[in-house]
Amino acid sequence: MNILNQFSVFFTQIGSILTSPGQLLLLFGCTFMGIIFGALPGLTATLGVALLTTLTYGMSLNVAMVALMAIYVGAVYGGSFSAITLNIPGTAASAATAMEGYPMAKKGLAGKALGLTTTASAIGTVFSILFVVVFIPLISELALQFTSVEYFLLAFFGIQISGSISCPDTVQKGWLAGFFGLFLAMVGTDSLQVYPRFTLGYYPLEGGIEVVPVLIGAFGIPQIIQVLKEQQAPPKATKLDKIIPSWKSIGKRLGHIVRSALIGVGIGSVPGIGEDIAAWVSYGTAKGTSKHPEEYGTGCEEGIIATEVANNACIGGAMIPLLSMGIPGSPPAAMLLGALLLHGVSPGPMLQIDRPGFITEVAAILLLASFAMWFCGIFLAPRVVKILQVPPALFMPVVGILCIIGSYALGLKIFNLYLMIPMGVITYYLVKYGFPVPPLVIGVILGKMADANLRRGLMVSEGSLKPFFTRPVALILIIVIFVTFITNTSMYQNFKARRKAKKA
Amino acid sequence: MKKILLALMMVSLTVGSIFAQAQQEYPSRDITDIVVWGAGGGTDSCNRIIMEEMGKVLDVNINVNNVTGGKAGMIGMTEAYNKPADGYTLCGLSESNTTAAVYGWDHTMDVWDFFIVGGSPDILSVTPDSPYQTLEDLVKASISNPNSIKAGAGGPGSIHHLNLLAFMEGSGAQLAFIPYDGSAGSQNAAMTGEITVVITSVAEQAEMIKAGKLRPLAMMTPDAYTLASTTIPSSFDMYPELSNFLPLGQQIGFAVRADVPEANKTILENAFSEAMQSDAVKAFGEQHYYNLSGKYGEEAKEIFKNLESKFSWTLSDLGSAEVDPATLGIARK
Known part of the structure; x- marks a missing residue:
């Protein structure tokens, strides 16, 4: 299909949705629902797409796609609401956003932060659409360079980078927290040899430590204890007129945005890893390349732009392997694959031949969904900010109940509560002694992937470490990991300080 | 005299209740199909198609619910099994559920009667x-x-x-x-x-x-x-x-409790056979590369019991079975 045809399909699709009130309502309704799903701790984008899939059974394919893409885009973005206002990320993807967003809210800039994340998310999604349409063949080729060895290194790098950038004092504490998370991920039946590890013969542990209760416990409980203990006064009322960021503030960060979007699309297109890693890697890169890294952690605008652009750009990225090879690029995309199959579409190399124009139609829906998300976000932001005006003593118990419901709702397992609450108490003390929470959670999320892929890689190479150095992508990752490690050691820091002193 | 009267009363009561049951022919209300795997998956889409067709034959609604979770779909199976054995609750499942017993479910596959739509070889x-x-x-x-x-x-x-x-x-x-x-x-x-x-x-x-x-x-x-x-x-x-050793194929379909009254089972079996012949099911099979089966009764039970044995013993050999299949009375085949 030539470019002209693609364009006509693209605009026909947009036109047909915009002119149909039913579809338009569905678009906005599902985006709105997605945002709610994203914002509530415990309800994730994956769950949102999964629940909606059942409801789309009676719809036509096109209408179903509108609903599903809208909830996906909304949910990935929605996590930033609770991350900024409460310091409790609604989804793992927005854990990095909390790093900068919450300090901004404390300064009374919650409105501005929400405006920025909304716009950044929309830009991220739009960017990723461009890539879906233009680079599908190219990127899916690159994603094929990822074998077990590369997955292991990528997961390891994800834990390392979140440990390196999120720590208030020494980087070692970040890495230790990451390793604690990695250890928690080892609990349960191992996926390669189905052997139960660290379960102490206790049956519910055999399923492993689930991410959502850990996420809620680790972020939610310490926050609730902290806020109630300190009796914090509500932050100053934010200036509501500044929700929509000025063109200038976006324009001067264009390079920054493009880089974050590229990271998001790239990571999204690698099968199996999703929005959470994209946000962290993008945040780390932004901090690493920034001229004033000391501002990070205190409410830096660049930081939230980096994370939100990247996690939404990941959506388009995740569509690339899904549509071109039938391999979901992220967990919600896996649910989307199920939905597509339900509607009789088999994504894969033949999709372009079986259903020419389908990818372009999806791109058009994504574009509309990102606009819908922007409108919903800008509409909701000033209302959500008001939550901050509620005295914490009244509001935090409600959050506590939401945390409990959120953990329980996942699989309706009471065991999740036994996991969530102690996890919260442990992390409260960890935070008190200066250990960062995000690497712990990232460790739990990526630990299984790191473990299974390292052992699988060694199984394939029959115990040889050679592939780590002979495969180009693996070698690059090893170098990046090594450099990250070196530049974070005190030896290197001292060396740099001495050179600076000499120069001066 | 009293005894005769009592006996007469008993007889009339029994006859009356049989008569009442016969009057209210199965199915007189909506049937629920509890699918133990997630929406959009193979078992789910297969159940939705066959239930749609069977609903037409039986002239009732068959509601498909996904109740997922637990090892080997235990949560959904438990929910379906705990409903009365009247044929108004079906359980959408697949071959992978046969591992439930060695993973600690209270029952083996003996408690179900199966209806196999098919599976992709x-x-x-x-x-x-x-x-x-x-x-x-x-x-x-x-x-x-x-x-x-x-x-x-x-x-x-x-x-x-x-x-x-x-x-x-x-x-x-x-x-x-x-x-x-x-x-x-x-x-x-x-x-x-x-x-x-x-x-x-x-x-x-x-x-x-x-x-x-x-x-x-x-x-x-x-x-x-x-x-x-x-x-x-x-x-x-x-x-x-x-x-x-082979074939060990995917077997997707649904089950009812084995203790459902025979009359109701027969009605289900006939509806199932008729639904299997429908164009919608045939088109679904073609589109999803299924070998359509249509087996039920003893034949289907035999297939599932064989799979249960194969799965259970393989898991036991791998060291991941929680319950020894021998203690469950699952013979190694």
């Missing part, structure tokens, strides 16, 4: 740049250099893993099994060249075979299969021994 393929043009090439190469050829077949203890184990036993091939999370993981690894051999279902491989990204060598079933005008031979033709 397993197929062995190799990557297109590998030197193996026929199944014999592959088996010979693997014997002369044991465990050097890597094979993916879903996760450990999956239906595809069982097929790989059975294939190696029946053909003498010595492949190294590399476990992945599901079929998609295995196929993805074949795309990247990490593994050479893939055993998954035709449905899962079809797109890749059509695009020339996998080279199909043989079916794991007794019959040849035609996919996009290429005929894929049966592995049984080359290794007749395999008939002792």
Whole structure:
């Protein structure tokens, strides 16, 4: 299909949705629902797409796609609401956003932060659409360079980078927290040899430590204890007129945005890893390349732009392997694959031949969904900010109940509560002694992937470490990991300080 | 006299209740189908199609609910099993549920009667740049250099893993099994060249075979299969021994409690047979590369009991069964 045809399909699709009130309502309704799903701790984008899939059974394919893409885009973005206002990320993807967003809210800039994340998310999604349409063949080729060895290194790098950038004092504490998370991920039946590890013969542990209760416990409980203990006064009322960021503030960060979007699309297109890693890697890169890294952690605008652009750009990225090879690029995309199959579409190399124009139609829906998300976000932001005006003593118990419901709702397992609450108490003390929470959670999320892929890689190479150095992508990752490690050691820091002193 | 009166009363009561039941013929209200796997998956879409058609035949609504979670779909099965045995609750399931008992479920597959819609047969393929043009090439190469050829077949203890184990036993091939999370993981690894051999279902491989990204060598079933005008031979033709171990196919369908009244079961069976003949089910089968089965009663039960034995003992051998299948009365087949 030539470019002209693609364009006509693209605009026909947009036109047909915009002119149909039913579809338009569905678009906005599902985006709105997605945002709610994203914002509530415990309800994730994956769950949102999964629940909606059942409801789309009676719809036509096109209408179903509108609903599903809208909830996906909304949910990935929605996590930033609770991350900024409460310091409790609604989804793992927005854990990095909390790093900068919450300090901004404390300064009374919650409105501005929400405006920025909304716009950044929309830009991220739009960017990723461009890539879906233009680079599908190219990127899916690159994603094929990822074998077990590369997955292991990528997961390891994800834990390392979140440990390196999120720590208030020494980087070692970040890495230790990451390793604690990695250890928690080892609990349960191992996926390669189905052997139960660290379960102490206790049956519910055999399923492993689930991410959502850990996420809620680790972020939610310490926050609730902290806020109630300190009796914090509500932050100053934010200036509501500044929700929509000025063109200038976006324009001067264009390079920054493009880089974050590229990271998001790239990571999204690698099968199996999703929005959470994209946000962290993008945040780390932004901090690493920034001229004033000391501002990070205190409410830096660049930081939230980096994370939100990247996690939404990941959506388009995740569509690339899904549509071109039938391999979901992220967990919600896996649910989307199920939905597509339900509607009789088999994504894969033949999709372009079986259903020419389908990818372009999806791109058009994504574009509309990102606009819908922007409108919903800008509409909701000033209302959500008001939550901050509620005295914490009244509001935090409600959050506590939401945390409990959120953990329980996942699989309706009471065991999740036994996991969530102690996890919260442990992390409260960890935070008190200066250990960062995000690497712990990232460790739990990526630990299984790191473990299974390292052992699988060694199984394939029959115990040889050679592939780590002979495969180009693996070698690059090893170098990046090594450099990250070196530049974070005190030896290197001292060396740099001495050179600076000499120069001066 | 009193005794006779009492007896008369008893008789009339029994007769009356039978009569009342006969008047209210099954099904007089909506039926619920509890699908133990997630929405959009194979078992779910298959159940939705067949229930739609059966609903038309029985002239009632059949509501399909997904109740997922627990090992081997235990949560959904428990919910369906705890409903009265009146035929108003069905349970949508697949071959993978047969591991429930060794994972600690309170019952074996004996408590169900099965209705099998079908399933996509397993197929062995190799990557297109590998030197193996026929199944014999592959088996010979693997014997002369044991465990050097890597094979993916879903996760450990999956239906595809069982097929790989059975294939190696029946053909003498010595492949190294590399476990992945599901079929998609295995196929993805074949795309990247990490593994050479893939055993998954035709449905899962079809797109890749059509695009020339996998080279199909043989079916794991007794019959040849035609996919996009290429005929894929049966592995049984080359290794007749395999008939002792295979086929171990995907079996998707639904079940009712075995203690549902026979009369209601018969009504369900007739509706099921009729629904299997409908165009919608046939089209679904074609589209999803299913071998449609339509088996029920003793025949279907036999298939599931065989699968239960194969799955349970394989898991037990792998060391991951929580309950010894021998104590459950599951014989090794």
